[in-house]
Amino acid sequence: MKLSNMFSRRNRILLRELVVTDFKLRYQGSVLGYLWSLLKPLLLFAIMYVVFVHFLRFGKGLEHFAVSFLFGIILWTFFLEATSQGMQAIVGRGDLIRKINFPKYIIVISATISALINLLLNLIVVFVFALIDGVDFHWSALLFPINLLELYGLALALAFLLSAMFVKFRDISHIWDVLMQGIFYATPIFYPLQMVIQYNLLAAKLLMLSPIAVIIQDSRYNAITHTDTITASQIIHSPWALILPHVIVLLLIVVASLYFKRSQKHFAENI
Amino acid sequence: MSDTEPAIIVKDLYKTFKLPHDRHSGIKQLIVNFWKRKKGYEIQNVLNGVSFEIEKGDFFGIVGRNGSGKSTLLKTLAGIYAPDSGQAVVNGSLIPFIELGVGFNPELTGRENVFMNGALLGFGRAEMAAIYDDIVEFAELERFMDQKLKNYSSGMQVRLAFSIAIRADADILLLDEVLAVGDEAFQRKCYSYFAQLKKAKKTVILVTHSMDSVQRFCTKAMLIKDGNVEYVGDTARIASMYREENMDKDEVAKLLEKGTSANKKVTVDARLLNKPSDSELLFDIAVTSKGDMPDAVMAVSLTKDSGEIVYRWASNEKLSEDILIKGDKKIVVKLNIQNIFPNGVFSLNISLRNKDMTTFYFSADEILKFRVVNRSSYSADAYWKPNERVEISQ
Numbered sequence: 001m002k003l004s005n006m007f008s009r010r011n012r013i014l015l016r017e018l019v020v021t022d023f024k025l026r027y028q029g030s031v032l033g034y035l036w037s038l039l040k041p042l043l044l045f046a047i048m049y050v051v052f053v054h055f056l057r058f059g060k061g062l063e064h065f066a067v068s069f070l071f072g073i074i075l076w077t078f079f080l081e082a083t084s085q086g087m088q089a090i091v092g093r094g095d096l097i098r099k100i101n102f103p104k105y106i107i108v109i110s111a112t113i114s115a116l117i118n119l120l121l122n123l124i125v126v127f128v129f130a131l132i133d134g135v136d137f138h139w140s141a142l143l144f145p146i147n148l149l150e151l152y153g154l155a156l157a158l159a160f161l162l163s164a165m166f167v168k169f170r171d172i173s174h175i176w177d178v179l180m181q182g183i184f185y186a187t188p189i190f191y192p193l194q195m196v197i198q199y200n201l202l203a204a205k206l207l208m209l210s211p212i213a214v215i216i217q218d219s220r221y222n223a224i225t226h227t228d229t230i231t232a233s234q235i236i237h238s239p240w241a242l243i244l245p246h247v248i249v250l251l252l253i254v255v256a257s258l259y260f261k262r263s264q265k266h267f268a269e270n271i
Numbered sequence: 272m273s274d275t276e277p278a279i280i281v282k283d284l285y286k287t288f289k290l291p292h293d294r295h296s297g298i299k300q301l302i303v304n305f306w307k308r309k310k311g312y313e314i315q316n317v318l319n320g321v322s323f324e325i326e327k328g329d330f331f332g333i334v335g336r337n338g339s340g341k342s343t344l345l346k347t348l349a350g351i352y353a354p355d356s357g358q359a360v361v362n363g364s365l366i367p368f369i370e371l372g373v374g375f376n377p378e379l380t381g382r383e384n385v386f387m388n389g390a391l392l393g394f395g396r397a398e399m400a401a402i403y404d405d406i407v408e409f410a411e412l413e414r415f416m417d418q419k420l421k422n423y424s425s426g427m428q429v430r431l432a433f434s435i436a437i438r439a440d441a442d443i444l445l446l447d448e449v450l451a452v453g454d455e456a457f458q459r460k461c462y463s464y465f466a467q468l469k470k471a472k473k474t475v476i477l478v479t480h481s482m483d484s485v486q487r488f489c490t491k492a493m494l495i496k497d498g499n500v501e502y503v504g505d506t507a508r509i510a511s512m513y514r515e516e517n518m519d520k521d522e523v524a525k526l527l528e529k530g531t532s533a534n535k536k537v538t539v540d541a542r543l544l545n546k547p548s549d550s551e552l553l554f555d556i557a558v559t560s561k562g563d564m565p566d567a568v569m570a571v572s573l574t575k576d577s578g579e580i581v582y583r584w585a586s587n588e589k590l591s592e593d594i595l596i597k598g599d600k601k602i603v604v605k606l607n608i609q610n611i612f613p614n615g616v617f618s619l620n621i622s623l624r625n626k627d628m629t630t631f632y633f634s635a636d637e638i639l640k641f642r643v644v645n646r647s648s649y650s651a652d653a654y655w656k657p658n659e660r661v662e663i664s665q
Contacts, residue, residue, distance in 0.1 A: 017390035099373040101350035265353035
């Protein structure tokens with residue numbers, strides 16, 4: 001698969017059409033339509049905010065914790081959407097794959113792009129909240145796109161891996177659901193990392209080996225506040241442990257592309 | 272890419288499928304199978320070393336019975352399936368039509384579906400917009416384009432899909448003849464599209480069951496059986512081989528050159544007295560009645576396996592005297608027909624009714640079946656064999 005082919009004219013046309021159709025279909029027949037993709041994470045945020053921040057007093061006294069919290073939820077929602085929609089993408093488009101030959105990765109990319117568009121729109125909401133909350137943007141906010149790129153890379157790699165596995169092993173979707181639930185709790189999204197450090201420093205260090213946790217914390221640090229965001233580098237001192245999450249991302253990208261490339265030949269007959 | 276290069280070269284193509292024993296595809300099954308050292312699937316050899324070439328400009332027919340590997344071959348050529356071994360080299364762009372309306376979504380409007388389907392054929396938004404009106408007009412669906420596809424009748428969907436499909440411009444087209452479904456008017460449209468492609472010297476591969484199509488459109492054809500190429504070449508030869516093959520053993524056994532059919536009032540015995548390859552067909556029809564049948568008329572017809580009635584005879588039209596059936600009686604009709612029928616299977620149908628056609632005393636289809644074969648002259652396949660007068664001046 002040559003890179004020049006990857007975005008040939010025909011493939012671009014197809015990608016665009018798939019993304020547009022996906023979008024139309026998802027919000028068809030609902031009164032609020034597209035607004036739902038903004039409302040859903042906001043409502044989730046509202047519920048968790050009431051439970052954890054209002055009643056349980058999580059993040060009490062931390063600067064801009066509410067915005068940080070919302071930001072985390074938005075990034076997580078993207079990760080969840082991109083991987084779970086990506087996983088279903090190949091099987092979901094089985095009708096096409098069985099009838100016509102075209103690069104299969106387009107389907108997976110299109111599924112993640114829908115999630116990416118949602119994320120970008122949601123980020124606008126976060127931005128508005130940040131302004132209201134009086135966030136003082138640091139120049140490091142310019143680094144956020146790099147975090148975003150890594151997040152997208154991670155999600156895309158997982159989407160490729162999962163979608164190809166899902167063709168053969170339908171159990172994957174259930175396993176992934178449970179796994180994501182676990183990872184959600186193991187990621188400092190609705191609780192501040194400070195809480196874990198107070199409780200057990202080692203646990204906090206372990207949490208910060210997870211790529212998604214690192215990306216979320218780095219994003220918060222870069223884009224929201226330096227004062228009360230603790231990043232991996234502040235608690236982990238071994239350089240190996242610091243680059244490990246990024247190595248995992250890279251490794252996943254390589255493994256996923258190879259696995260997808262190898263198994264895509266047989267999608268048509270296995271779906 | 273030169274012009275003399277074949278459009279498609281297929282060499283030693285092998286393809287097997289793993290057919291799982293049950294529909295469980297999951298990790299549990301994988302573990303269970305591993306534990307029991309079971310494979311959990313069966314190997315089915317679909318293509319067993321298929322080799323052939325298609326020249327540019329050929330209208331190439333692929334025929335074979337269900338399960339012979341046609342579709343797999345087509346899908347392999349289209350790049351949908353990857354072969355186990357061997358090669359399928361395609362020189363030029365290729366668009367497959369395994370099915371019309373690939374990517375059609377019932378929840379989208381006609382308009383949206385046109386653009387989606389177009390994208391799969393390689394048309395961009397702008398190009399599609401330019402030909403959109405033509406497509407809609409050709410499909411005769413102007414009023415429906417903003418309705419969801421699920422509200423279309425199946426005929427409307429096919430019309431829309433076909434109108435897009437004929438816009439596809441590629442060096443090589445793969446067509447599955449299931450395309451020619453729909454009403455007669457639509458079939459005519461399809462066939463005129465095929466004719467157009469042939470005239471334009473497009474490289475076309477047509478997978479079909481219809482020998483009429485093969486002989487009408489194809490310049491060359493290939494017969495495959497059990498994943499092997501049986502023959503490549505002349506279409507008339509292919510057509511007769513295919514017909515031969517299609518007569519499976521069960522059907523041959525069903526060919527009864529005599530037969531009996533009865534109801535409460537009548538028993539009819541029919542026999543073909545000579546061979547179906549003779550120049551005349553001699554039928555012996557015996558009718559045994561119980562009770563009166565006023566104004567009885569006997570009607571006899573021959574039906575070809577393709578369904579057309581090729582011959583009819585009614586006693587009141589062709590005989591000077593009426594058939595009289597009173598009480599218990601046996602009458603025998605000897606029918607002698609000039610055998611000008613083309614190759615194929617024919618069945619004899621007999622009915623007894625009154626003159627006004629208000630009462631049917633007896634009616635039986637396929638009382639006997641026979642098969643005209645081996646008259647392998649050029650004209651043997653032609654339906655009509657009128658007497659002709661020919662003058663040749665040289």
